[in-house]
Amino acid sequence: MITMQPLPGIRIRRLRLAGIDRTYDVDFRDAQRVRPLSVVAGAFSSGKTAVLEFIAYGLGAKRHPRHPEVLRKVRSCLLEVELSGEPHVIERSVGEPSKVAYVRRGTLDNPALSNAESRPIEPAGAPDSLSSLLLGHCKLEGVQLREAPTSRESRTDPLSFRDLMALAFLPNERVADKHFLFENQFMKRHKLKQVVDVVFGVHDDRAVELGQRIRELGTRLSNAKAELAGARAFVQEQRGPIDLRDALTPQAFHFELAEIAEQLQALDHQAQAGTAFAAQLRREHQQAAQTSRRAAAVLRDCESQLARMLPLRAQYADDLLKLGMLAEARQLFDPLSVTTCPACLHRLAGPPSRTDGQCSLCHHTLPEGEEPLTLGSADSEHGTDENRLDVAAEIRSTKARLKEITTYIDELDASLTELKLHAEDAALAEQHAAAALDEATSPAVSPYLAARDSLQRRREEVLRQAQHAENAAKLNEGIAKRVATVERHEAQIAGLREELDQLGDAARDRDRVLARISGRFGELLHQWRYPKLSQPFIDSNLTPHVRGDSYQEASSGARTLLTLAWQLAVFEVAIETSAAHPGFLMIDSPQKNLGHGGTLDSTIADAVAIDDFYRHLTAWLAEQGAGAQVIVVDNSPPDLVEDCVVVRYSRSEDRPPYGLIEDEVGTEESS
Structure with missing residues (x-):
């Protein structure tokens, strides 16, 4: 087995969906190292596809899975990745697709090594966007794509990491699709061809494009240096009792505070025992x-x-x-005594009396009886x-x-x-x-009170020093971040200038790359025992052919193999030539039309064993592709890759985990 240093680019370490009271994790590591091959297995509608879609969402996709159980249980998506070998965590909120991603150095389980940076999703070409960060680790930051490739005066659009994902993510709907290369969408097909050329560095006008990138990065470098100079001046002004260069780390003061707390507790116990x-x-x-x-x-x-x-x-x-x-x-x-009429106010001739059963004053009928009125x-x-x-x-x-x-x-x-x-x-x-x-x-x-007062004074002093140290650490972290940005831009500019000096003929270079991809395409089909294999090749428009016809003319099962072979050929050649590829590939449902999902193509399914597909992957990842990463979603992977299965969803309450959202049983999720 060939051992190699980790390749530049991106590797997926872990996916964590954080809910209100628990998390849902998928781990792609083995003994803290990224697995070369990870398989997410399980039954239909158990959330396997959602795993890949959430990874894409963490890397800047516009949408995430919106299944009811996801919206009920999940509040944020955290993706632990390696960016050029260094662990980072990317976090985006779940619900309404977020417009911002928060990126910090470190892992999900350990304390953050830096404060989280806010990186907007749009516009992708902004220097502080998530796309620019990811493209920078793929050696593609600042690339511009022309809207009309045959016109030198055409408008340009910045390359987005979402454009690059077409070479790193093969979703279920593209497998065996007759429009696998977006033949029904002119702009997407045009952009896919440009992305392939850019990844392999064989696009037209490379000199012009490299010059533009050098100028763009030069502007960013100047801005980064100005920010660094301003930050250093500010730090110089903020130097106080603790020199920022020689300050102890905040952790050292925290340890001392913990010791003081233990001494205070012991002193209280001694005082209590001494006065028993x-x-x-x-x-x-x-x-x-x-x-x-x-x-x-x-x-x-x-x-x-x-x-x-x-x-x-x-x-x-x-x-x-x-x-x-x-x-x-x-x-x-x-x-x-009533002596005056209440109506006319004249004096009455006599007092009120009962007359014939009525009041003599108002003539109202009175109850029977002899009582005086x-x-x-x-x-x-x-x-x-x-x-x-x-x-x-x-x-x-x-x-x-x-x-x-x-x-x-x-x-x-x-x-x-x-x-x-x-x-x-x-x-x-x-x-x-x-x-x-x-x-x-x-x-x-x-004596205990005196000792306690002394410890309290010491504690207050350590707290003050810890605050100084934390402020110093934050300032130094800002300096280090700006220094790293300057060094990154300088390294990128040096690499682009070296590439500019070594430019050859773009057409001949593109032909050589295309010939290598086409050759690998045929080798894969041969290894997979494609029936009656003849004339396998990929033309200049990147369209795969076999038996003299385009892949669109093949049967459904045959298209599955052709699309898989095309995607793997591009990926493998990119890794082997150190092209500007992210370094990982996600494949959803490689057995589509071969026995799982859709209509079974009996001719192809009978002739082709899925074991050959996985046997090739494991052998290539162990040798020429060492350092690369492949993640496959498959309903029933063969036994030979059982050790590569990172999770298996059962969709059965008796055999956990039920699905990606494992405490939501009896619900329908994406397959």
């Missing part, structure tokens, strides 16, 4: 304090009751006075004595209540003095108990 002899005094003090609190509470309750009763007694006294006035008014004024009986037809106010009874009742309230107030007032004395005695006893406790424990506690 005063346990009885503590109990006496606690009892005295509790007695004092109860006495004070009773006193407050008595004072509150007295404060409420005094206004109530005054109110009853006032009511009694009003009732007395009412009784006197009835004696002074006869309410039954009074206002009380004339109030209504049903008038009774129930509505009359019995003033005497009310006076008696009010006097009785007033007497009860007065007696209760006198009792409260009499007990108030005693309660005050009791509360004062209890408070004094509590003070004596506290003084006795302090007198007994002060000689033993004082």
